[in-house]
Amino acid sequence: MIDKWKLATGKVICCDIGKTGSGFFIGDRGLFITNNHVVARMDIDGAGAIRLDYSKQIFIQIAENTHRASLVIDENSDRPVVYDYAILRLNVTPKVYFDVADLSEVSQGKEVIAVGYPLDFGEPIISKGIVSAIVSRPSHINALHRIRTFLTDTLITYGNSGGPLIGASDGKVIGITTMPHEIRDEARERLLGYVNLPGMEVMRPIRDLIEFVLRYLTVGFNYAISIEYAMDDPLFGSLEGGM
Template sequence: MTPPKHIWSGGWQEESEEDARLRAEAEAARRAQAEAAAAAAPGREAEGVRTPRRTSRGRIAGVATVGLLAVGGGAFAAGALLDGNGNDGPANPAALPAVASKPITPTRGQTRAGTIYAQASPAVVSIRTATGSGTGFLIDDQGTLVTNDHVVDTDRTVTVKFGTDGRNIRGVVRGVDPSSDLAVVHIDPSQAPADAKPLQFADSTGVQVGDVAIAIGNPFGLDRTVTEGIVSSLGRTLQAPNGFQIDDVIQTDAAINPGNSGGPLLDDGGRVIGVNSQIATSVGGSGNVGIGFAVPSNTVRQVLPGLKQGRSVSHAWLGVTIDSNPARITTPGASIASLNTNGPAESAGVQVGDLVTAVDGQPVSDASALSTAINRKAPGDHITLTVERNGSKTDIDVQLKARPAKTP
């Protein structure tokens, strides 16, 4: 199974061939790097760092294998917000509200999925850029659309369309957050069709494995396709476009494919529980194999108010790389593989080889748990890391910094 890929659609058949070529090149480069590192430091196996790579079509493909994990916190950081110039802005905007959801009762002769589709699909749009297309959806009466960061990529304006018969509408990219793979696009609200009722967000902490999951999007450019499945797992992690980690991701077996990126994942009440972002694929493939991933709605609700105002979101950063190779991890904890120069951890006295076993007294079982713990903090926060070093435990006070634009 290859690493999850972003479900972004340009010329998807060409992209599939391109992905296979890129994966082969990346694997060859990883092996060469590992051999060089092993020659330089005999006795220690070198592992590749999984990083995002942009293809010629402006999309993102997973590259190399996961051996080391850059820890800076995942997507749902309670971090401070910065204005467009990087200066300290006012207090964080309040998160978007979650709306209580109850199952929709279908009308006679109609399925629940059909009823939800009839209500929600008018608010789902296609978003086209210079390099491809994806999906988005309307969330308010002011013309605010949600999509993925990797859909809009570097474009500042996009083309939005409601349905196959809708007009082309100019959309302005208001804000992006590569750390959560989310973006906000604004359109003139008068251009939205009258039947496009804004979609509302559910509280994703209430989602359970086995719940109904309904995806609406534009797979392979096929307008507003609906698929139904269940929530197949919770608490997954994904790599964001800037190389950091997205936490609390929802896994679903609802069929999603290239072009579904940025579309809503809905519960049985028609509320948004996530934004479809990535899929797992078989070697050399680009289509659905029953494993899709969505950024959870609580992350979306937290990040969107700042993006809507044109701000950047600042996430907490520890500045370490964690060894996540299970062959070398024999006890619970997060093993420090490397430190970023002048990063928070290095400045505080953390050393390579330290095993982090707790943050602020809360146990840390592995690399993902450490990332989640940092994710809940804000830049400037002080934390206490409990580490094992040379057979003894010590507590280290660390002041977190704002995460850099991409993994160092």
Template sequence: MTDHPTDQPGIADSPFAPGADRAEATGGLQRGPKDPSLADAATAEPESSPWRESWSRMVAGRPARKVSAERAERKPVVPHVGVRRVIFGNDVPWRVVAASAAAVLAIGGIGGFVGGWAGKTFRADYQRVELQQVEGRPGDGSMTQIGKVAEALRPAVVSIAVQAGQVSGVGSGFVIDDKGHILTNNHVVSAVADKPDMEISVTFYDGANLKEVPAKVVGRDTKTDLAVIQVVDVAGLTVAQLGDSNKLAVGDTVIAMGSPQGLGGTVTSGIISALNRPVRLQAEGTDTDGFADAIQTDASINPGNSGGPLVDIRGAVIGINTVIYTVSGGSQGLGFSIPINSAVAVAEQLIAGEEPSHPGIGVTARTVSNGAFSGAEVATILPGGVADRDGLREGDVITAVGDRSVSSADELTVALWTVGAGNETVMKVVRDGAEMDVSIAPE
């Protein structure tokens, strides 16, 4: 590049011509940095600025306007977009939205109803569902034998409720004569039997009709867990027919009736699972402490069945439901009933006002077993008693009473009860390893 000549037209006359006195310039954008008239010499641009030609009077100046830090940091405002604007493209008033929604729901409901009604009304026949049901009852339509027994005996079976103060309980029973005597378990009534404020109520079930009447205790036996109560002034009593428990066989069909868990008029059925089961009779909260030569059954028996009848297929009572074996507290198919023959003898004595007798031979015994046999070992002998008179000794092991094997002390007790007072029988006794027969009559 060559120096600009000073004689070029127009430039020499310009106040910005090279070499012109800067003080005489009046039209420049900004005075040079060496101009003594600059108010702020600190802001002058150095002479070595690369942004201007050496001959130019123009220099870089300050910004036209200072931007504040607050404005520099200010963020742009983002406009709020609501749901209504997104859905409808505008801020439609909420009342319009609500009205529109209500209209849509109404139209949808009407459409659904009309569609369902039309579909149901105009459905083709081949689309209709018709479930088939068998009419009538099995066989010839008559009741089963168990049903007939239950229907006939139900009026004789009762629910028993007892109360004295805060003590209460429930059980079952059945009418045994036309004088209103009812046979039940001692443990059903014993908790309140001796209390002055005792209340006993009996409910009869005859079809759909229920009749509740008061009752009183006639007598109790703690050894056999039997009791007799009585209702008075009750017309039209149905008396239960009593059977013969000595004629039972394992496998016979039996029916249990009563009020398990307070559900009166309940009927269950099963079979006789075993006979002559020696069962200890003890009940918490009662004075029952005895034994039973029990009938074992798998008919469902639960708390509240106590005192109710166990019935054969003819409808005759052959036992009194008394004990269940349970882990859970409910029926597990192991129920035990007192044989009716034993119960009748006790009931007759109680009704007559007598103390029931329980024949024995005047010994205490304990259960023993040596692997070869089990039995009841004589522990003590009552002086002057039957065993003492008939020559039994302490240490003798009784293994049978009559035709019945004896494998425990409890079984000896119930076997002697079965023989009865004054009836002679033969006992098999093992003494010093030798077996012998001893004739004996319990008393």
């Protein structure tokens, strides 16, 4: 089972925008799901508007093979951005792929597994945990919208973004691993304030140290966005088959 999960999960490499992450096959038609923030560079302009730049050079590395991928989503649609998903197409017929779980049956305490390519690992890493809570939270991209997310204690860190969160017993996908739960307290706000102090530019090592600590200092809870948003994309079409 684990070998199949690993072959259905790939490392996403966006050469032109310098981003990497994880992703996975859904169905047998070569459709591949990842996070939107893995395949797009997002900036906020001087007027406070979100500007997106989608990668034009997306490659998926699975085991020994590397495949070129193209975006299936509508690049002008806000939906994939808000719900942080992207659908890619690979010109291969996947030998193994994931099925989608019946989300109405997912409950708090369910044992889950995250598969992905965190940090600088060159092969898929698997970690196990439970669904710690099912929460509706403001979108981390646009807080006007809320997203159904699975909070999990499964180990997820940088590079896991876009990978599948699957049921430990049946291997069916319930979510897209997206981001760690950041500590938001007074101490963190103070540290963030120090980073932006005038003159901190000349104290680069201290600033880098603060940024490094803030990046990896998490409590161990992570968020996976419900797979329902990608499945409901108008361009996704119908899914057939399974692992």
